[in-house]
Amino acid sequence: MTRNTCVIAGGGPAGAVLALLLARSGVEVTLLEKHADFLRDFRGDTIHPSTLEVLDEIGLAEEFHRIPHHKAHAMAMETDEGSIRIADLSNLTGKYRYIAFVPQWDFLNLVTTAAARYPGFRLVMNAEVHDVIREGNAVRGVRYRDPDGEHELRATLTVAADGRHSDVREAAGLVPVEHGAPMDVVWFRLPREAADPEKTFLRLSAGHMMVVINRETYWQLAYLIPKGGFDALRSRGIEALREPVATLLPFLGERAGLLPDFDHVSVLSVALNRLRRWHRPGLLVIGDAAHAMSPVFGVGINLAVQDAVAAANLLAGPLADGAEIPESLLAAVQRRRTPPTVVTQFAQRVVQTMLIRPALAGGDRPVRLPRDLSRLPVIGALARRFIGLGVLPEHVKTPVRSHRV
Structure with a gap:
């Protein structure tokens, strides 16, 4: 049995970014990823301006932009009757005014390589987390298996970032509320x-x-x-x-x-759901494990990254100081991230109901919209901000307390 200050289950965007932010803040953190690599095709990989700003704040933007990528400065819909411009990000405030399409494995390799520059970070691949360690009502780590057998890893804080089918979430008895997808x-x-x-x-x-x-x-x-x-x-x-x-x-x-x-x-298989409660004593759930997002607007990665930034901002200091993490602090992460999750999922449900369901049903005219929504005074501004930055964009506030190796 080994011990860390923090163990994170799941090497997706939420887990990887949180691990990096904690490691650079001097926290001993182990990231457990059940696959042998990040090379899984057809994953979400739209990097929106909100995430580009986070990368910029931690000094990775230049490295990111050296990865082959495609920039989209606008979002458009092509119908049988012509083109409809939905949002024009070139008018967005801030440094980054486009969505970057990058294979998710390149993004994750970038983040975990950066995390490996700090001595407190450890990445374990082929590590399938299947249970949590309990002490009374508290979670004190995880049990996982890899090619060498079964292992236990104790930790002050356990983070479930293992996706929409989270084994850690299930082991902790947390069940999401389903909102449906057509x-x-x-x-x-x-x-x-x-x-x-x-x-x-x-x-x-x-x-x-x-x-x-x-x-x-x-x-x-x-x-x-x-569906189905x-x-x-x-x-x-x-x-x-x-x-x-x-x-x-x-x-x-x-x-x-x-x-x-x-x-x-x-x-x-599209899911749209979220937990009523993202935490137990010693356990925090973030990213898709806390709220599976519909692919509408392509914002899943960005919501996950924002969760990670918010969690690091609140938890990095106490974890680096070796303090116990009260559940009230974990609840603060949920309070911070629930409003943008709820608003984003509501917008996704509206699009699913008003656009996707009728279109798949085969109506004669599945959509009736102005040709350029981006030019409408209020709607255009709201659309580009919502798609580009999200409801509550997070900014990195964690100090660098660890020297690179």
């Missing part, structure tokens, strides 16, 4: 050619929705289907997926035939 998402990719459009956009037609993401050398495509509808889609054969690509995106018509079979797609 869709699942089928992810796949097709080659991109030089003459193709540059922009990333949403393609909408009666009965069909597809997100089209420019990855420079290929297109990452997300085809929305009715993948088995029915698959039973119709791969042409049932090729056909809407060719119909919605004529420039990809011939390349749609390059999608060989359903073994080359990934299915996201």
Whole structure:
């Protein structure tokens, strides 16, 4: 059995960023990631201005921008009747006025490499957390297994950042409230050619929705289907997926035939939920483990990072000083992050109800919107701030108390 000041289960954006912020503040922290690497395709990877500002505040923005990426300065929706501009981020206040599309594994490698420069940080891969250690009503660490067997890691604070299917959350007896989603998402990719459009956009037609993401050398495509509808889609054969690509995106018509079979797609079962309570004595839950977000607006990573920053701002000092963490301080993290979570999920539910559900149902005109929402005086400003910065953007306030190795 070993001991740390803080153990974090889950090496996604929330866990990785929190581990970095704590390590640079002098906290001994172990990050446990159940996979052997971060190379899992079709994960959320839209880095919004709020997260770019966080990277800037901790000195990683320049390094981040050396990673190959695509910048989107606006969000648009293409319908059968023409284009609708939803938000123009070029008018956003602040240093960063675009969304950066970066594979999530590159983002996580950047963050964990930066964390490894501090002596208090330890990353353990292939470490599957399956239970928590309890002392009375308090959580005092985790039990995990890796290729060497079973292990126990005790800690002053345990953080569950292990995603929407969190094992730590389940072991602690915390159950999220489900708010529902009318869709699942089928992810796949097709080659991109030089003459193709540059922009990333949403393609909408009666009965069909597809997100089209420019990855420079290929297109990452997300085809929305009715909730639980993948088995029915698959039973119709791969042409049932090729056909809407060719119909919605004529420039990809011939390349749609390059999608060989359903073994080359990934299915996201969309969930929208959140915990009523994000904590137990000795335990804090953040990111998707605390609130699974719909892919609407693509803000999941950014909400997770904001959770991590808020948690570090409140907890890094007491943890570095070796103090016990009262549950009231963990409750303060939840109070800080609940309003932006609730507002964002409410907006996602509105879009799901008013746009996605009718569109997938196949109405004649699934959407009726002005051609340029970004120019509407109030709506345009609210949309670019909401998408770019979120409801309550966090800023790094933790001091650097540890020298790099």
